[in-house]
Amino acid sequence: MHFDLLAEAIVAGLMLGCFYAAVSVGLSVAFGLLDVPQIAHPAFLVLGAYGAYFLGQYGVDPLLAGALLTPVFFLGGLALYRFYHATFERRGGDAGLRGLAFFFGVSFILEVLLILSFGVDQRMVEAPYIGKSLALGEMRLPLRMLIAVGVALLLTLALSAYLSKTFTGRAIKAVAQDEMALSLMGADPVRIKHWAFAIATATCALAGALLIIVNPVEPGLGRLYIGRTFCVAVLAGLGSMPGTLVAGMILGVAESLVLNSLGASWAPAVAFGLLLLILAVRPSGLFGR
Amino acid sequence: MRGWGRFSVGASVVLFTALVLTRVAANEYFFFAGYVVLQFVVLATAWNILGGYAGYVNFGAGAFFAAGAYTAVALMKLFSAPLPIQLIAAMCVTGLMGFVIGAMTLRLRGIFFSIATVAVAVICETVVMNWSLVGGARGTTVLPPPPPEGFSSYARMLFVLMTAIALLAVTLARHIETSKIGRGLRALRDNEEAAESVGVPTLRLKLFAATASGALMGLAGAPFPLYMNFIEPTSAFSLNYAVSALAMPIIGGTQIWIGPVIGALLLASVQQIVTVTVSSELNVLIVGVLLVVFVVAAPNGIVGLAQKLHKRWQRR
Numbered sequence: 001m002h003f004d005l006l007a008e009a010i011v012a013g014l015m016l017g018c019f020y021a022a023v024s025v026g027l028s029v030a031f032g033l034l035d036v037p038q039i040a041h042p043a044f045l046v047l048g049a050y051g052a053y054f055l056g057q058y059g060v061d062p063l064l065a066g067a068l069l070t071p072v073f074f075l076g077g078l079a080l081y082r083f084y085h086a087t088f089e090r091r092g093g094d095a096g097l098r099g100l101a102f103f104f105g106v107s108f109i110l111e112v113l114l115i116l117s118f119g120v121d122q123r124m125v126e127a128p129y130i131g132k133s134l135a136l137g138e139m140r141l142p143l144r145m146l147i148a149v150g151v152a153l154l155l156t157l158a159l160s161a162y163l164s165k166t167f168t169g170r171a172i173k174a175v176a177q178d179e180m181a182l183s184l185m186g187a188d189p190v191r192i193k194h195w196a197f198a199i200a201t202a203t204c205a206l207a208g209a210l211l212i213i214v215n216p217v218e219p220g221l222g223r224l225y226i227g228r229t230f231c232v233a234v235l236a237g238l239g240s241m242p243g244t245l246v247a248g249m250i251l252g253v254a255e256s257l258v259l260n261s262l263g264a265s266w267a268p269a270v271a272f273g274l275l276l277l278i279l280a281v282r283p284s285g286l287f288g289r
Numbered sequence: 290m291r292g293w294g295r296f297s298v299g300a301s302v303v304l305f306t307a308l309v310l311t312r313v314a315a316n317e318y319f320f321f322a323g324y325v326v327l328q329f330v331v332l333a334t335a336w337n338i339l340g341g342y343a344g345y346v347n348f349g350a351g352a353f354f355a356a357g358a359y360t361a362v363a364l365m366k367l368f369s370a371p372l373p374i375q376l377i378a379a380m381c382v383t384g385l386m387g388f389v390i391g392a393m394t395l396r397l398r399g400i401f402f403s404i405a406t407v408a409v410a411v412i413c414e415t416v417v418m419n420w421s422l423v424g425g426a427r428g429t430t431v432l433p434p435p436p437p438e439g440f441s442s443y444a445r446m447l448f449v450l451m452t453a454i455a456l457l458a459v460t461l462a463r464h465i466e467t468s469k470i471g472r473g474l475r476a477l478r479d480n481e482e483a484a485e486s487v488g489v490p491t492l493r494l495k496l497f498a499a500t501a502s503g504a505l506m507g508l509a510g511a512p513f514p515l516y517m518n519f520i521e522p523t524s525a526f527s528l529n530y531a532v533s534a535l536a537m538p539i540i541g542g543t544q545i546w547i548g549p550v551i552g553a554l555l556l557a558s559v560q561q562i563v564t565v566t567v568s569s570e571l572n573v574l575i576v577g578v579l580l581v582v583f584v585v586a587a588p589n590g591i592v593g594l595a596q597k598l599h600k601r602w603q604r605r
Binding site for chain 1: 344346348393396397399400401403404405407408409411412414415416418419426528532535536539570571573574576577578580581584585588
């Protein structure tokens with residue numbers, strides 16, 4: 001491969017990687033920190049994307065739509081976790097297995113509901129920054145990617161700061177380390193988990209808006225993002241926010257290189273291949289706890 | 290070995306009925322619909338061997354099904370191999386895939402294992418998409434040979450074949466369940482470390498269960514190209530297979546061999562009716578909703594509900 005092309009592929013990969021980090025932070029919290037088998041996370045992302053598409057028909061900017069939908073997703077996440085906790089976590093037994101089947105079913109239902117209400121065609125949004133690009137020497141940087149990178153970095157860093165600086169944020173990390181100890185300190189681990197899961201779901205609103213800004217979406221897109229988001233979350237080392245950013249970039253560059261050398265039809269396998277490799281070699285990830 | 294006599298009489302009756310039906314029934318559509326229902330009986334029973342007995346949730350049933358179908362297509366394109374060879378080859382390929390998945394359980398449990406099966410499915414799909422011999426993303430047409438002697442159409446022969454495969458699957462599942470293997474699998478599902486420490490050969494059992502499960506799923510998929518006369522990756526790898534293979538045992542009941550059979554017969558029949566009368570999206574939605582409802586409200590499925598009712602009735 002030519003050097004210029006290689007450099008261009010790497011830059012494109014890094015930008016893509018920031019975006020992948022943004023769509024995976026929620027999963028890093030829900031799965032990485034709380035151990036919830038949140039396999040429906042990508043379905044919520046696609047739901048967020050369709051939310052932005054729906055509001056976009058009334059002239060709302062996709063990013064604004066994402067921000068507007070965030071509280072709605074927060075409440076949805078709160079309700080979903082309340083239900084999950086009451087039916088599975090508290091009952092114990094083979095809750096893990098059934099929880100997994102439950103979230104799988106939820107994601108399937110979301111996908112079919114989207115098909116029934118929007119059809120299977122690809123949808124996209126319009127905004128002033130979509131379709132333009134910035135010339136940087138020889139390279140052309142699409143403006144929509146730059147916007148996505150900006151928002152993605154903001155989202156990831158904000159969440160990272162929240163988890164390490166605020167009281168509740170630290171409590172969320174503490175739940176992940178030792179639930180029993182936390183309850184001995186007088187904090188209610190279940191309440192903290194509700195809060196954390198709601199935040200994780202809320203990120204899907206904004207990240208979903210990014211999803212539709214970066215690429216057109218279709219209801220079945222969630223399945224591909226199972227690979228991407230879990231690849232990033234596991235590679236990051238379950239729950240590490242800086243790790244999520246680094247892992248996102250690794251996946252982004254890997255996908256971009258494969259895209260440029262083997263062609264687009266092989267790209268879907270990259271995330272899953274990388275995921276299998278990580279699971280086989282180092283399941284605790286780069287920054288494992 | 291209790292009850293094998295009655296079981297084999299039942300199995301023979303089912304096979305005989307299927308044969309008689311191909312002579313008597315006039316409506317060709319019946320065999321098309323019946324084939325699909327039986328195919329789901331095989332998939333659900335196969336999934337349950339690993340998912341229900343051993344507790345390893347496989348989200349990649351679609352990939353095994355498609356791998357069986359594509360093995361058959363590749364053999365037809367390369368050597369124009371006859372159907373029996375296709376069946377055996379498909380079983381070997383997907384059995385091997387199952388073995389590999391079983392080996393992954395060495396390190397991966399719970400959700401990690403399940404995600405890995407999704408990964409295997411997507412990687413298989415990508416490979417097939419890029420494989421021009423079997424048609425790539427556009428798919429390929431398969432012409433069925435003339436129907437064999439004694440059958441008036443090829444679909445009727447496939448219907449009887451799928452009945453036989455379903456009986457084989459159920460027999461194997463029942464054997465696993467009632468033998469030492471089943472006890473070992475149940476032990477490792479409840480607590481793998483504890484089972485290992487009292488001498489249950491967990492790895493060997495898991496490998497066996499995964500291989501058997503995979504081989505049966507491939508067997509369910511092998512006649513699919515001849516049934517459809519056409520195959521393309523999107524429908525062969527459809528998420529519907531993965532969801533149904535998991536939903537049917539959970540809805541029917543995962544603890545006993547009849548559970549997946551009940552779930553599959555019920556759900557697949559409803560699906561066939563809804564697809565024809567309403568829409569195919571709606572029938573997919575029904576599966577998803579029923580899965581969630583049963584997981585939440587009736588974790589032991591229809592069989593569990595029936596047992597509960599039976600107990601209450603006895604106490605009265």
